[in-house]
Structure formats: C-alpha cells, structure tokens
Amino acid sequence: xxxxxxxxxxxxxxxxxxxxxxxxxxxxxxxxxxxxxxxxxxxxxxxxxxxxxxxxxxxxxxxxxxxxxxxxxxxxxxxxxxxxxxxxxxxxxxxxxxxxxxxxxxxxxxxxxxxxxxxxxxxxxxxxxxxxxxxxxxxxxxxxxxxxxxxxxxxxxxxxxxxxxxxxxxxxxxxxxxxxxxxxxxxxxxxxxxxxxxxxxxxxxxxxxxxxxxxxxxxxxxxxxxxxxxxxxxxxxxxxxxxxxxxxxxxxxxx
Amino acid sequence: xxxxxxxxxxxxxxxxxxxxxxxxxxxxxxxxxxxxxxxxxxxxxxxxxxxxxxxxxxxxxxxxxxx
Numbered sequence: 001x002x003x004x005x006x007x008x009x010x011x012x013x014x015x016x017x018x019x020x021x022x023x024x025x026x027x028x029x030x031x032x033x034x035x036x037x038x039x040x041x042x043x044x045x046x047x048x049x050x051x052x053x054x055x056x057x058x059x060x061x062x063x064x065x066x067x068x069x070x071x072x073x074x075x076x077x078x079x080x081x082x083x084x085x086x087x088x089x090x091x092x093x094x095x096x097x098x099x100x101x102x103x104x105x106x107x108x109x110x111x112x113x114x115x116x117x118x119x120x121x122x123x124x125x126x127x128x129x130x131x132x133x134x135x136x137x138x139x140x141x142x143x144x145x146x147x148x149x150x151x152x153x154x155x156x157x158x159x160x161x162x163x164x165x166x167x168x169x170x171x172x173x174x175x176x177x178x179x180x181x182x183x184x185x186x187x188x189x190x191x192x193x194x195x196x197x198x199x200x201x202x203x204x205x206x207x208x209x210x211x212x213x214x215x216x217x218x219x220x221x222x223x224x225x226x227x228x229x230x231x232x233x234x235x236x237x238x239x240x241x242x243x244x245x246x247x248x249x250x251x252x253x254x255x
Numbered sequence: 256x257x258x259x260x261x262x263x264x265x266x267x268x269x270x271x272x273x274x275x276x277x278x279x280x281x282x283x284x285x286x287x288x289x290x291x292x293x294x295x296x297x298x299x300x301x302x303x304x305x306x307x308x309x310x311x312x313x314x315x316x317x318x319x320x321x322x
Contacts, residue, residue, distance in 0.1 A: 016322030026320075041287075041321025044261040044314065050282040056318050071321055085316055099310070125310045156322070183322075205322030230266045 002201050005094070005126035005147040006177055007065060009036045009235035012195070013225050014067065014180060016205025017055055020214060027058055029208055039067045039096055039203065042082050061091065067128065069096040076115035083120050095120055096150070096182075096203075097129040110137050112145065121145035130182050133167040139174060148177050150203060153194060154184030157206045158194040161190035165197055172198040188217075188224035195228025196236070256309040275303035277313070288317050 002009040015035040030038065040060070045132035046052065056066075068086035073079035076099065083095040097116050101109030108130055112178050113138065117129045126147045131137055142150055151171055154160035161184060164170065172179045178200035179213055180210040185204040194202050211217035256267050271280045274297060278284045288307075290297045291314035297305055307313075 017320040018322045019320065039322055040318040042316050043287075043319045045317045047260060047265075047281045047315055049284065054286070054317065055320055066318070068318060069321055084296055085289045085291065086318075088298065089287055089318070090299060091287065105300055129275065142319070203322075 002178060004128065006125065007094070009065070009201075011036045011222075012199075012201040012229055013191075013222055014039065014201055014203035015208065015218070016203065018209060020209045023053065023055055023058055023214050025214050026055060026209070029214045030064075032058075032215055033208070033218035033222050035222075036063070037065050037067050037094075039069055039205070040086075041071045042086050043072075052183050063159060065094060066092040067094045067096050068092060068099045069130075070116070071098045071100070073099050073249045074101070074109070075099065075118070076112045076114070076119060079112070079116035080119050080123070083116075083125060084123070093124070094126040094128065097127060107132055107152075110134065113137075114140055117141055117146050118144040128215075130178065132210055133164050133171065135167055135170045135174070138171040138179075142175055142177055148180055148200070149175055150182035152183035153181050153190065156183045157210075158184050159186030159210075160184055160208060161186050162193055162197075165193070168194070168199070182219050185221075188220040192224040192228035192231070195225050196231050198232055199228075201225075208225065257309065258307060259310070259312045261314060272306055273303055273306045274307060274313075277307060278287075278302065278315075283315065286317065288315050306309055 002012050011034050013035045014037040015033050016039045070079035070082040078101050099109045099112040120127045123234050128148045128150050129141050130150045140148045150230050154163045180201040180203050181194040181199045182203040185207045193200045208217045210215050271277050293312050
C-alpha cells in the first residue's frame with residue numbers, strides 16, 4: 001500500500017490529465033492504468049462556454065483522489081493561492097506544489113517551493129512538492145512536514161527518463177515519507193527503473209497522453225510500475241564482473 | 256452593473272445581485288467552479304448570500320487537464 005498522509009492507495013501510479021487526444025481515449029487510459037490519483041491544474045474558466053465538457057465531469061469521483069497542482073505559480077504566494085482555490089472546490093485536500101523557476105527547463109524554484117510547502121502544511125493540506133533531485137532540499141521538504149517528496153527524473157515532458165539515479169536513490173534512502181518520481185518518464189522501462197530504485201510511486205502524464213496509443217501505454221505503465229515494485233521488494237542479485245554458472249558444477253557425466 | 260470577471264469588464268443585469276445568481280446567469284451553477292471575490296476565496300455555502308456590487312473583481316476558476 002502507498003500511504004500519503006491520511007490516504008492509502010493500492011496503485012503506485014499517479015496519472016496526469018493533460019494533453020490527451022480526446023476524452024474517450026483519456027477515460028479508457030485512466031481505467032486501464034488502474035490509477036487512483038489524478039492530477040489537475042487550476043485555470044480561469046471561459047464563462048461564455050459553460051457547455052464546454054470537462055474531464056472531471058466524466059469521472060466517478062468516488063473512485064479517484066484528486067491531486068491538483070499549483071502549475072502556473074512562480075512564487076510561494078501564488079502557489080498557496082492556487083492551492084486554496086483548489087481546496088475550496090470541496091473535492092480535495094491534497095496538493096502538488098509546483099513552483100516553476102525557469103520557463104525553458106521548467107525546473108522548480110527550490111526556495112519558493114520550500115516556502116509554499118511549509119505554508120501549505122501549516123494550512124492543513126496534504127502536501128506533495130514537485131522538486132528537483134537535490135538531496136538536501138528533499139530532506140528540508142520532509143522536515144517542514146511534506147507528506148511525500150516528488151523529485152523529477154528529468155525535465156517535465158522531456159521523456160528523457162532517469163538522468164540521475166544516484167540522487168534519486170539517496171533521496172529514497174533518507175526519506176521517511178513516500179518518494180514519488182515525478183516528471184521526465186518516457187517509457188515503461190523508465191518507470192520500472194524508478195520503482196526498482198525504491199520509489200514508492202511514479203507520477204507521469206505525457207508518456208501516456210502523448211504516446212501513439214495512450215490506452216496501450218497506460219497499461220504498459222501500470223505493468224512496469226508493478227513489475228518494478230515487485231523486483232524491488234524481491235531484492236536484486238549482486239552484480240559480478242564474471243559469469244557464475246547457474247547449473248551445478250558437480251555430478252557431470254562427462255570425463 | 257459592471258464586474259471584472261477573470262480580468263475582463265463584463266456587464267450583467269442588475270437583478271443578478273448575488274454570486275449564486277451570477278453563476279446561474281452564465282449557466283455555471285451545476286459546474287465544479289471556485290469563485291474568488293475581490294481576492295477572497297468564497298466558500299460554496301456562502302455563494303447565495305454574498306452580494307455583488309458594481310466594480311467587484313470576480314475570479315471564476317475550475318479544474319483542467321494538467322500533470
């Protein structure tokens with residue numbers, strides 16, 4: 001089970017809801033992924049298009065926990081405001097803190113992220129900050145009371161996979177709260193590697209929504225995350241430079 | 256009266272005097288929307304008793320797809 005704050009989940013896949021080709025494909029992708037946590041962004045509504053469909057309306061909200069993000073915020077103050085808007089919907093008390101400091105790399109601003117996270121913990125949110133893979137920053141985020149830490153594997157939407165497994169591993173080893181690898185995942189093997197490293201979960205979006213067949217990729221990600229987790233729990237063998245025979249060396253009927 | 260809704264000046268009929276009536280006017284009352292009035296987030300249960308005045312700044316936001 002994945003425990004985040006007061007919540008418990010059997011799926012370790014957190015799925016983003018951006019950029020799907022259409023709602024039908026998205027709905028099926030969400031279903032086959034078996035995710036229980038869906039991220040959303042908060043934006044101004046086009047009030048003159050009330051009939052415009054919204055993905056949220058297509059979901060059975062009893063089946064999913066919503067994880068709104070603070071994307072669009074450049075400061076802690078803006079992030080706190082977006083979080084409060086999201087919570088005022090009455091649908092959620094979890095928040096993905098996302099304070100972007102650079103528009104080209106979409107890397108998070110560490111100082112503002114920490115400030116926002118600390119404030120939101122005080123306000124009673126379940127706080128999951130998106131952060132770089134800085135090990136000490138991850139520790140600081142945990143110390144201010146974050147309920148999970150979400151280091152990026154590589155830049156958002158880049159599909160570059162896990163650039164620095166060592167740092168992710170250090171973060172996982174030191175953390176007493178769940179570590180969810182967020183952003184940069186491109187392929188099922190990336191997600192499996194994150195889980196084999198010891199991640200408690202993986203958050204991804206574009207890897208599924210941007211795939212040629214998002215539904216198939218959603219299934220692949222689900223299986224990869226499960227396989228990676230099982231592999232981690234099973235414990236891998238030591239790496240050796242030379243071969244070690246799997247068959248017995250005694251009792252051969254030769255010579 | 257004239258309100259500033261999501262940064263735009265919008266004229267609405269005088270008889271739409273509460274936030275709940277404003278949402279109804281734009282047919283948003285069954286939608287998941289969050290309203291901020293003059294920089295203060297408004298709880299859903301207060302929408303029908305909160306009155307609007309000329310020049311009020313209203314933000315109407317909702318959840319959209321995002322990662």
